[in-house]
Amino acid sequence: MKRMRKFAIVAWHTFCKQVKSWSFVMLILGPLLIVAVTFGTVYFLSNSLGATEDTxxxxxxxxxxxxxxxxxxxxxxxxxxxxxxxxxxxxxxxxxxxxxxxxxxxxxxxxxxxxxxxxxxxxxxxxxxxxxxxxxxxxxxxxxxxxxxxxxxxxxxxxxxQKMSASLGENPYLSLSTIFVIMFVIVGIYTNIAAQEIAADKGTKVIEVIFSSISAVKYFAGKITGILGLAVFQLLIWLIIGASGLVIIRHIPLFASFMAKTNLLAYAKAIVQSLLGIRLVYLLLGIVLFTVLAAYCGAVVKRTEDTSKATQPVSYFLYLVLFIGIAFSDISALKNPGMIVLSFIPGFSSFIMPLRLITKTATNWESAVSLLILIGCIVFLVFSVGKSYKRLMLQNDNRPFWQKLKKS
Known part of the structure; x- marks a missing residue:
């Protein structure tokens, strides 16, 4: 019981530390401001330029x-x-x-x-x-x-x-690309947070005291859990603010006709529906997987300033997944044997399998197998990184991070 309490304390401390920071406030407001400015610009330009009427x-x-x-x-x-x-x-x-x-x-x-x-x-x-x-x-x-x-x-x-189809498989190009970019941005944000969080504790006296009372595996798992809780909290805030904003805008005559013409409400509803259920599980597990990789990169650096360099391999992997996902988000491409294989490989599966589920090109048993492989990979990584985590965090030398990575 005491061990679980220590694990919960680490997770809660990590969560609270990030929530209280100004960076988290910007994480919440930044994307919302970008969306608001984008749609506001489109609205005013369409009015000022005399947009073409409906046909x-x-x-x-x-x-x-x-x-x-x-x-x-x-x-x-x-x-x-x-x-x-x-x-x-x-x-x-x-x-x-x-x-x-x-x-x-x-x-x-x-x-x-x-x-x-x-x-x-x-x-x-x-x-x-x-x-x-x-x-x-x-x-x-x-x-x-x-x-x-x-x-x-x-x-x-x-x-x-006529109701717009909630299944985005009928019009995958814009909708699936939007979902893919959302997933990419969220995963990218939290990989950086994880690396910075781990690197901040590097070589401090406090970390030595912490490891004297809790195992490195539990401490590392607690850090990852706290960051995952932060991601869930941010998604909930976005959902509440977005839903409330759409409801308010619907009752403003100035924007009501614009929303009707652009089908903004139906589009937003379709996006949210596509991210619920098992697809949300894939998104959260994808955050965990890339967070573990980024946290390991953050543990091998000596200075916090070097974190961005150390996490470059993870960032390149994310860019590769983003390129493949957007380039092959067409229904026929998702039926390709290569894309089917990638939907079972951890890292790729967090993005590609949800697309296959949305377009109904994957069966339930395929989803279950892919999910088990992803979970197994995450558990393996957490324990593997956790075993070397204490040594990585306590070492304090000037060797380049890639030499430490090779040795570990």
Whole structure:
């Protein structure tokens, strides 16, 4: 019990030390400020430069009903080359248009149905409703047999929003690349934190006292656990701030239409959903694996200033994984035997297997085997590094770090 308490104390001290630092505050606010500035710039530029309006198709079983409106609005909103419902459906599926309006005349009543992945543009809707009212009045005047009250003569416009797929496998290029970059940034941040944290204790008198009361393996594992807890805490803060920000923006009229046009909410929801479950486990284990490697590099240096040099091999490995993941994030590429093999190799598996799971190119048993291999590798590294950790931390010589690395 006492041993576990010492382990918990080391983990908690590491966690609190990082949380109280200004660097952690910048880790939280920095990415959020970058995202806010990016979307803010896109929003104001789109307004100031007069961004192109959404494109719609207006069709009907009676061309005489839809043709006048389509022709009148062909310069800004309507693609008047689309004349049938079937072509409009295919154009919507191919993202050639943002939606289409199907105008029908049933028993003298004008019925218009809008189909799209996002809400209809308010300006376009205003024009459409005005046209539908004029059309209804004209038809009611021509048809003397209609015995309907004026209230019942109002045209009906129904909106049918098609849900964007939560599965990013249908559109992998942008979405999967975004997820991959998020994972890369998080892992990169915490490998540097781990190396700096370990290097800061190097050769101090305090570390000698600590090793007299707790084993090097437990101390090292406690450090890694504290850093992992920091990563989880940061992810939770990002999730809470991001979700709260999206909810607030949705209720601000100035940004509501921009969010509807860009499908920002659906995109953010799809990203979060893709990082939950077993994929989040892979992300956290990836952080642990690279943190252990970076911590070992931090232990072999004499001065904290040399930490960045010592962690270069880990950084290069991360860059290699990032390049492979983005270059081969296509569904067909993820079915390649080479990518399948890499999804089982620790280091690569933390990134590539989640992509295969998202695109449904990996089975559950493949995921389980890859996960067991990754966990086994992490346990092996922790105990291997832990055994030489005490000697590395207590040594204090001027040899270059690569000579120490070779000897250890």
């Amino acid at each position: 719609y198709a207006v069709v009907s079983n009676n061309p005489n009903v839809s043709k006048p409106f389509a022709k009148a609005n062909s310069k800004d909103y309507v693609d008047d080359t689309i004349k049938t419902v079937s072509i409009a459906k295919k154009s919507l599926q191919n993202d050639d248009i943002d939606g289409y309006v199907d105008i029908e005349v049933n028993n003298g009543r004008i019925q218009a149905d809008y189909f799209g992945t996002k809400k209809i543009d308010p300006s376009f809707k205003k024009r459409l409703v005005k046209y539908l009212k004029q059309l209804q009045n004209e038809r009611s005047k021509k048809d003397s047999k209609l015995n309907l009250s004026q209230s019942n003569l109002a045209p009906v416009l129904s909106e049918h929003l």
